[in-house]
Amino acid sequence: MQDKANLKKNRKEDPSHEKKSPPADSWEAQKEHELHHLEKRRRREKRFKAYTLGAIFIAAAFLVFFLVDLIIKGYPALKQAEIRTDITYSPETIDNIDQAFPEQVRDLVSRAAKRRLTREAKVAEIRIPVHYDENTAKNPESAIHPIQITKADMPPWKQDFEAQEIPKKQLIELIGERGFNRIQQNMKADPSLAGSVREEWLPGSDLLQGFMHGATDLKKEMMETAVLLDDADHLQMGFDTGKYGTEGKTVEEWVLADSHVDQYLKGYDFMKPSAYDNPANAPISKEKAARIDRLHEEGKIALHFNDYFFLNGDSKIPEVAGMRAAIIGSVYVVGLVFLICLPIGVLTSIYLEEFAPDNLLTQTIEVNINNLAAIPSILFGVLGLAAFINLFGMPRSSVLVGAATLALMTLPIIIIATRAALRAVPDSIRRAGFAMGATRWQVVLHHVLPVSISGIMTGSIIGIAKAIGETAPLIIVGLVSFVPDAPVTPTDPTSVMPAQIFSWWSMSLRGFQERAALGILVLLAVLFFLNGLAVFIRAKSERSW
């Protein structure tokens, strides 16, 4: 340090010390020159270190900012407001479900919860003449006879209809166990019914329930019969007396609150000047806000863990929208990608690395694979649209087409990673194998693959992780669409996590925004898990030679 200080002093006092310094060949001059030079080098090194530290700091700051922002935005979505309230199920309330709730919470309950209650309280019923006799109690099916549908039964716009008989077999199928139970109960309650014929509304089978709720997967004849019965006013949605008794009953339950109530409880101020130009338009008025606060204090409104997010599919109602379908879709798509890419990618790499002669053809293939890995991912979407949808006729938005498109994108990454892993295996091991009289295939299988498998898996997992987060090519093959149900077969339409986040983020309601942020956190968690797995595999199977 002292030397340095001296040196500085020297230079200050005598800026032209180089000229005046003792002869160049003297020991003193050489030392001074070298020290001066060294100091310059040290300064440069310090400066360089500062640059690198600065770069790391900036990168870390970006990351921290990104994560904190997402957590702040997404964390509230883990909680969801629910209301503890009496619900009155009765034949009167099912046509006007608002009546089922006490007045003070009526406008706070979610539309979705109301819709669910209606659905639960109602049951599909079928009107049918029941022929009661002595046998009915034992064998209620005998009370059902085929029925005639005539022109008179049909609505005025279907007058070109010809009379038709509905066979007994189909009626039995539509009535089901619950309907026959009802017949037996009627018979037991009033034995004098024997011998009479009475028109009854009977609760229908699961098949009928499904039809009335809009299911379309019925057999063709059943479908036609059901439509016919519906037109002839033989079907209706009635109050489920089997479940709630003829007079109805009142239960106390936690039901989902409206999204605005949820946002208010989480601290969004609907009255702040920037929120609405006219405060009267705000969904939470001052009166409502006061009511919510009061109920919250009483413990009638509370924030509970949002299991809807993980158990529901997408919905147009923010408080019930969930990610389940998208998560399952992502797992499905990526699983298929893995199944397609791993064997093709690894076998291609083995051929190129171990078998192929070094000629123009293989060099061309190599250059093209490297180029493919650098292509913008949206172009793979265009390719997928042209090839898989237009040429091969795969269904749009389906798991299959999504997986095929992402496989195109992932394949070059896996091939490059696998080739790097194969190339890292020292040649001496191959030569040892050959010298023992192994064929090339045996050398690959016995010696090269076992030592490179960790590298191959690491590369593949990173490629797959990239596929999970990919959105652009999926937009083009139609995976960004409203799909509330999780896919079952590969041709089912599906949504995937990034696509779900994308569509939520473009919604204006705050409930969706919050869910999008939480969705990103879930996606990040999946990616961290996969990358952690890759690191773990690499660390676990690292070898030295």
Place this chain on the structure above:
Amino acid sequence: MSEANQKQQKSQPKSEQRNTESDRKQQEMDAATSQFGSQVQDRPKPDGIEDDSPILRFEDFSIFYDDFEAIKKLTVHIPRGEVTSIIGPSGCGKSTLLNAVNRMTDLIPGCHIKGKMELNKEDVFATGMDVIWLRRRVGMVFQKPNPFPKSIYDNVAYGPKLHGKRNGDDLDEIVERSLKEAALWEEVKDRLKANAMSLSGGQQQRLCIARALAINPHMVLLDEPTSALDPKSTSHIETLLGQIRGQYTVLIVTHNMQQAARVSDYTLFLFEGEMIEFNRTADLFVNPDKKQTEEYITGRFG
């Protein structure tokens, strides 16, 4: 008949005497390995040929890398059951010649040959020759120890398994015999399941020798087997070469002329791809015919 062969026949009795002498010396050097000497010597010869016909004949044999002629018209007969060393300065084609014997040169793009090489009277480079069959009969040990990253047992058993031995007892026997021949048995018999990578460099190289011996080869090729090892491991390996001499024909490439003098019965001196001299080691080192040989072995060049 070539000059080399005549010489070989003339000096036959002398050779035997020398063998026993060196054997005794090596037994004193390494008592631990000597107890297996008799076991090695008593087994039948792997190729079943007991006569003195040369095991390997080169006739006008040339090797080319594209246009470059690495070995030029070599004509020499390598005697059976003896240790023959190949010496010469760097780049003279020693390793290339060795690699040609089990056709490892096939793996090098652009490498081709002219002339004839016969192993046990079979043309090695004939179109009908199955390379796998050939390599199964020629064991090879490389410059750098290159055991497979598997257990010690699996390393030795790999060759026999590859060539159809599945029986566990047979394999155990082969592994034990090979490790004893390679003078490694005592050190590893308690940890055969340990990874071969955990052995020291010298042990790894002896494991590679054991691996090569496990397939019962007609011939063992050693490509500078001790150049990456310390002196102690080197002396270990030289001792074991003394043990297996007579049972196997050994062809060893070496940079170290003292080593060639110590371990081999015959020496082939190559210079720029050409054979300068081939003779009994004792004669070549004491009384070289050619001036170039003399200059090389006295260290004036190379």
